[in-house]
Amino acid sequence: MKIVVSVEDVGVIDAVMEYNPTFIEIRLDRMEGDLQEQVRAIREKTAVPLIATLRSREEGGRFVGDADLWVRIVGPIARYVDFVDVEARYRDQAPFIKSQGVQILASLHTNEMPTQPELGRIEEMLRSYGDIPKIVVKPRTRDDLFTLIAFTHHAQKPICTSIMGAEFRYARAILPLVGSEFTFCHAGTPTAEGQYHIREMRQLADLLK
Ligand SMILES: O=C1C[C@@](O)(C(=O)O)C[C@@H](O)[C@@H]1O
Secondary structure (H helix, E strand, O other): OOEEEEEOOHHHHHHHHHHOOOEEEEEHHHOOOOHHHHHHHHHHHOOOOEEEEOOEHHHOOOEOOOHHHHHHHHHHHHHHOOEEEEEHHHHHHHHHHHHOOOEEEEEEEOOOOOOHHHHHHHHHHHHOOOOEEEEEEOOOOHHHHHHHHHHHHHOOOOEEEEEOOOOOOOHHHHHHHHOEOOEEEEOOOOOOOOOOEHHHHHHHHHHOO
């Protein structure tokens, strides 16, 4: 199980290393000040692969701005990270971001629960510009969760699927077992509802091996 710990403060990096994260996601939209300097400082502290994410308000984050502002913020940071999360709304910036030598996590977050065919169309759209598609949805029923689990199991790999909300938070430990590339967790401050602390996620990963 590949664990992504989502952080917003360089100060937690030493503490999270105890739990051996596979990736560290830096949530740029939840940070203030000199972002480039803070990302550079994280890069200097750890060799763990880094994901830079500037999450739009529309998809659950705090960034408000157009694609031009998005790329002006993310572009200079790409040199310090291994992946950049590029939402579908910013996909026109993907070729430039890719030219910076990083892989693209092509993401879409929705408060809805797409049907199986809709999930397939979303996957195809995300794969059109990214290296790994990431689809985050909001199941309303257990049948919705079964749809997401079945989709993940049968989908082309790599793919990342996850859920929004706390009701089905246990899916964060199940989806990687059926093929989701990553599971996201927090290091003390959740960056999304329902996340487990990396200490808990590591325990789950070790128990479900
Ligand atoms: O896309 C995701 C998944 C996430 O929203 C979650 O539900 O854990 C957390 C975000 O930081 C990350 O970029």
